[in-house]
Amino acid sequence: MELSYKFPEGFWWGSATSATQIEGAANKDGKGKNIWDHWYELESNRFFNNVGPESTSDFYHHYKEDIRLMKQIGHNSFRISISWSRLIPSGRGEVNQRAVSFYNAVIDNLIDNGIEPFVNLYHFDMPLDLQNEGGWESREVVEAYKGYAKICFELFGDRVKKWFTFNEPIVPVEAGYLYNIHYPNIVDFKRATQVAYNTVVASAKAVEVYHSLQFKDGKIGIILNLTPSYPRSDHPADLKAARIADLFFNRCFLDPAVLGKYPQELIEIIKEYSELPLIHDGDLDLIKNNTVDILGVNYYQPRRVKAKEYAVNLESPLMPEWFFDRYEMPGRKMNKYRGWEIYEKGIFDILINLKDNYGNIESFISENGMGVEDEERFMQNEQIQDDYRIEFIREHLKWLHKSIEAGCNVKGYHLWTFMDNWSWMNAYKNRYGFISVNIETKERSLKKSAQWFTEVSRNNGF
Numbered sequence: 202m203e204l205s206y207k208f209p210e211g212f213w214w215g216s217a218t219s220a221t222q223i224e225g226a227a228n229k230d231g232k233g234k235n236i237w238d239h240w241y242e243l244e245s246n247r248f249f250n251n252v253g254p255e256s257t258s259d260f261y262h263h264y265k266e267d268i269r270l271m272k273q274i275g276h277n278s279f280r281i282s283i284s285w286s287r288l289i290p291s292g293r294g295e296v297n298q299r300a301v302s303f304y305n306a307v308i309d310n311l312i313d314n315g316i317e318p319f320v321n322l323y324h325f326d327m328p329l330d331l332q333n334e335g336g337w338e339s340r341e342v343v344e345a346y347k348g349y350a351k352i353c354f355e356l357f358g359d360r361v362k363k364w365f366t367f368n369e370p371i372v373p374v375e376a377g378y379l380y381n382i383h384y385p386n387i388v389d390f391k392r393a394t395q396v397a398y399n400t401v402v403a404s405a406k407a408v409e410v411y412h413s414l415q416f417k418d419g420k421i422g423i424i425l426n427l428t429p430s431y432p433r434s435d436h437p438a439d440l441k442a443a444r445i446a447d448l449f450f451n452r453c454f455l456d457p458a459v460l461g462k463y464p465q466e467l468i469e470i471i472k473e474y475s476e477l478p479l480i481h482d483g484d485l486d487l488i489k490n491n492t493v494d495i496l497g498v499n500y501y502q503p504r505r506v507k508a509k510e511y512a513v514n515l516e517s518p519l520m521p522e523w524f525f526d527r528y529e530m531p532g533r534k535m536n537k538y539r540g541w542e543i544y545e546k547g548i549f550d551i552l553i554n555l556k557d558n559y560g561n562i563e564s565f566i567s568e569n570g571m572g573v574e575d576e577e578r579f580m581q582n583e584q585i586q587d588d589y590r591i592e593f594i595r596e597h598l599k600w601l602h603k604s605i606e607a608g609c610n611v612k613g614y615h616l617w618t619f620m621d622n623w624s625w626m627n628a629y630k631n632r633y634g635f636i637s638v639n640i641e642t643k644e645r646s647l648k649k650s651a652q653w654f655t656e657v658s659r660n661n662g663f
Contacts, residue, residue, distance in 0.1 A: 206602045207662040213278040213613025214658035215271070215316070216635065217568050218260075219324035219368065220284035222622040226261035227254050230299040233290025234329040236336075237625070240384035252628035258620055258638050264307050266645065267636075271619060272314040274635060274651045275658025279311060280319040280497075280567065280615055282368065285328050285349055292328035293345040301356060308360055319567075319615075320357065321365040321424060322350055322407065325373055325383070325625070332385065337373065337396040340481065343403045350407035354414055364411060364421040365497060366404040368567075370397070370454055371426065379520065383625070390519040391476045398478035401457045405491040412491070423458045424497030424567045427451050427551045428504045433528045438508035442525035445470065446506045449521040459496060459559045461489040474519055496555065497567030499617070500548050500597075502541040505530050536593075538573040539631055545596040552604035552611055561610045569597055570617035572624075572631030576648075585637055585648040594650065595663065616654070620645060 221227075221237050228238070241253035260267055271279055285292060287300040311318045323346070331342045354364070376383035378393035387393075404423055411421040428450060432443035448467040456464050462485075471477050507528040534543045548566065555564055571593040579586045594616065604611055620636035623629060629640055635651035638644070657663045 204660060204662040206599060208602065209605065209612075210661070211612075212661055213317070213565055213615070214654070214661075215276040215278035215280070215319075215613070215615045216617065216619040217280035217319075217615045218618045218620075218622055219282040219321070219326070220287065221254050221257075221324065221326045222618075222624065223258045223260040223620070224284060224287070225254075225256040225259040227256070229261070230303070231287075231290060231297040232284065232300065233286040233292070233297075235284070235286040235326040236329055236332050236384045237326060238286075239329045239332075248626050249628040249630040252623065252640075254623060257623040259643050261303065263643065263645075265310060267620065268307075268310045268314050268316065270636060270645060270647075271311075271316055273655070274647065275655040276316050276619075277658070278317040278319055278363075278613060278615070279619065280321060280365075281307065282321040282324040282326075283353055284326060285323065285346075286326065289328070289349055289352070292331035292342070293348055296352060304357060308357055312360060317363065318361050319363040319365065320353070320361045321368050322346075322353060323366065323370075324368040327373075336377075336385065337399045337403070338392060340399065340402075343399050343406065346403045347406040347410060351410045351414075354411055354416070358411075358414065358416050358419060362416070362419045363495070364419065365424050365567075366407045366421065366493075367400060368424045368497075369426045369499060370400045370404070370423070371450055374400070375450075388518055390474070391478075394471060394476050395478040397453055398480070401454065401488060402481075402484055404458060404493075405488045408491040408493060409487065420494040420563075422493040422495035422497060423454070424499060425451070425454050425458070426499040426501070426568070427455065428500070428502065429547050429550050429554075430504045430506055431530075433505065433507035433530075436508070439506070442506045442508045445524040446504055446521070449524075450504065455559070457488050458493050459555075459562055461492045470524075476519065494563070496559075496562050496564040498548075498551055498555075498564055499568035500551060500566065501569065503544045503547045505542075536571055536573075536589075538589075539571070541572075543571075543593065543596075545600050547600075548597050549600040549604045549607075552601075552609040553607060556604075556607070556609045561608070564609075564611050565613035565615065566597075566601060566611070567615050568617040569594070569614070570633045572633050574631055576632045576637065584646070587648045587650045590648070590650040591653045594654070598657075598663070 374397045430443040430446040432439035505528040506525040621632040621634040621638040
């Protein structure tokens with residue numbers, strides 16, 4: 202069979218997920234509470250259909266079956282996250298041996314099935330005890346995270362060769378400290394800046410610890426949702442708006458993680474509004490000397506911006522939107538089920554930027570996917586016919602292939618996600634998986650996209 206798009210040998214085909222979103226067993230086997238368990242108890246009404254994190258897709262009890270399915274549909278790699286509050290219930294101190302057994306079993310099972318485990322340390326799930334100390338605003342919590350990371354490396358680093366410090370660290374900043382979307386529901390630019398900065402310090406400390414342990418063949422990175430900021434036009438005011446949006450949402454993590462320093466323009470903007478974070482002696486050297494080995498790139502949709510139409514109300518809280526307005530490009534292609542723009546070339550633009558401006562760091566697409574509500578509408582012959590998802594993946598893979606031809610150092614593609622999972626406040630509203638999950642019975646079934654992906658992986662192309 203002649204393939205139009207052939208990928209490099211050893212390309213990583215798989216998917217990604219996170220602990221809180223699939224494990225379930227939220228109150229079992231010694232797991233401590235995290236902020237999601239707590240917030241659901243406080244305000245279950247803020248979660249779609251009042252569905253909380255306590256059972257989710259129950260990977261905790263179904264992992265063997267799920268890993269068999271991963272193998273069946275062509276995975277050679279899979280990203281999980283470790284639940285900090287499952288492993289260390291209070292965030293520091295005693296390690297939960299039942300959690301160690303669980304993660305050992307998952308890691309060993311993946312390896313036995315020819316699937317490389319990619320392990321992420323933090324995916325939005327702060328242990329409640331540490332959030333009560335201030336969460337990422339607190340340098341003591343940064344130290345607790347460093348200790349947690351070291352324990353993970355020592356427990357699992359003999360087998361896990363791909364580690365990630367954080368997934369989408371901008372999300373807890375935006376959602377938890379700017380826009381009142383996630384717990385702790387704070388709206389405060391200065392505190393948001395401190396959370397972002399302390400997260401960068403925490404990541405650098407974990408990188409430092411990992412490298413000091415000198416694992417053979419091991420790599421440590423970070424996973425960032427790099428959302429390209431496209432200006433409405435080439436007018437200088439629109440270009441400036443796009444540049445500032447890029448600084449706030451992408452470069453605030455990308456530059457320190459990969460280049461070891463912050464963009465000067467970002468520092469100047471934050472300084473002008475007297476919102477600079479508290480910096481400790483030695484921090485900037487720590488960041489400079491502990492850049493990542495590998496970068497995961499999450500990409501779903503572009504950000505389109507234009508210059509401000511109206512003057513800002515200076516009495517309102519400082520927000521990134523003081524510097525730009527969002528722009529809806531006429532004629533854009535939409536995921537009509539989710540309300541997000543689909544712009545496949547974005548993946549190419551991100552990777553070319555990494556090649557040109559970030560030393561062509563080794564990278565992979567760590568998330569890309571299409572959420573759809575009420576997928577049962579597309580059921581035929583007892584299978585969800587998600588042709589829209591196949592088209593979405595295929596068109597993004599074409600641009601990924603173009604980036605490889607252009608010399609980008611990109612090594613794989615992971616879909617979000619393996620099976621329909623609990624998606625924070627949206628719970629099970631939008632489905633993203635290759636595998637459909639019946640929420641009541643926990644029964645798994647393959648969607649059409651799973652079969653398509655099996656062939657892509659098997660042929661290393663399409």
